Amino acid sequence: MKVALVTGGTRGIGLSIVELLAQEANLRVITCGTKPQPGVEFPEQVEYVQCDISHSNSVTAMIDQIIAVHSKIDILVNNAGISHVKPNGRFLIEDLEEQTWHQVLNTNLSGAFYTCKQVIPHMKKNRYGRIINISSASARFGGILASVDYISSKAGLIGLTKGLAYELRGCGITVNSVAPGRIDTDMIADAKLSDEWAEQHVPLGRLGRGEDIAGAVLFLISKHADYVHGATLDCNGGWVIT
Numbered sequence: 001m002k003v004a005l006v007t008g009g010t011r012g013i014g015l016s017i018v019e020l021l022a023q024e025a026n027l028r029v030i031t032c033g034t035k036p037q038p039g040v041e042f043p044e045q046v047e048y049v050q051c052d053i054s055h056s057n058s059v060t061a062m063i064d065q066i067i068a069v070h071s072k073i074d075i076l077v078n079n080a081g082i083s084h085v086k087p088n089g090r091f092l093i094e095d096l097e098e099q100t101w102h103q104v105l106n107t108n109l110s111g112a113f114y115t116c117k118q119v120i121p122h123m124k125k126n127r128y129g130r131i132i133n134i135s136s137a138s139a140r141f142g143g144i145l146a147s148v149d150y151i152s153s154k155a156g157l158i159g160l161t162k163g164l165a166y167e168l169r170g171c172g173i174t175v176n177s178v179a180p181g182r183i184d185t186d187m188i189a190d191a192k193l194s195d196e197w198a199e200q201h202v203p204l205g206r207l208g209r210g211e212d213i214a215g216a217v218l219f220l221i222s223k224h225a226d227y228v229h230g231a232t233l234d235c236n237g238g239w240v241i242t
């Protein structure tokens, strides 16, 4: 039985990843969030742990708890993240509070650093691991609605992916990123993105769905991706072609 930890699986893309992985045989899925999402019931093989990934002590407590019960973590999906978007524009650097910058960086980038730091020693011991960092199309081209705190955090995740891929040689661990385009979740609700926008701007003619990103994650943890390492998989319907 393999053990997967997906951060931020209480809603949106994370929930789609959790639901898809839960369909895999021999896979125990653990997810976390700052608080449970009302109305969300996870499949039987999914466990929920409370954790604020922006605090290293909270991450340490979560990983200790998982290791105490399951003895290992084989798959780590760093999905939890926050953003601040507004319709028809973006928060310019002049308007960005220092506190917001730190909150976004602490959650989106430091959170992944904390989980990787805690989980990799266990993966090394088992000589097996699959790490997926959920980045963003905005880190590939500079973004339109996303602001620089968010874009920097997501570009940082690509750097973390590449740096770890170089560092983790001969350990049986692969590290990759997925860079979603605009995915129809609560996170982008404030941006009020419409199907009309997608028909005009996205070659595949629609906003992305959580399942689209979950499919990319499932590929990257499958044996079909055993030779994919240090890569960023763009998953944006052709909106941003890098």
Ligand SMILES: NC(=O)C1=CN([C@@H]2O[C@H](COP(=O)(O)OP(=O)(O)OC[C@H]3O[C@@H](n4cnc5c(N)ncnc54)[C@H](O)[C@@H]3O)[C@@H](O)[C@H]2O)C=CC1
Pocket: 007, 008, 009, 010, 011, 012, 013, 014, 032, 033, 034, 035, 051, 052, 053, 054, 079, 080, 081, 082, 083, 107, 134, 135, 136, 137, 179, 180, 181, 182, 183, 184, 185, 186, 187, 188
């Ligand atoms: N929706 C989109 O268009 C895009 C989303 N992404 C990224 O995909 C990931 C998921 O996004 P969505 O599902 O759209 O967002 P969402 O806002 O619907 O869900 C975010 C999840 O992260 C969790 N979370 C937030 N802060 C946390 C913390 N401090 N500790 C633990 N959990 C925390 C929330 O509880 C929730 O489960 C994020 O990293 C986001 O940046 C990337 C590109 C586009």
Ligand SMILES: CC(C)c1ccc(C(=O)O)c(O)c1O
Pocket: 083, 084, 085, 136, 137, 138, 139, 142, 143, 144, 145, 146, 150, 180, 181, 182, 187, 188, 191
């Ligand atoms: C969902 C995130 C915050 C987001 C929002 C807006 C854009 C963009 O207009 O460039 C993105 O690329 C995003 O990832």
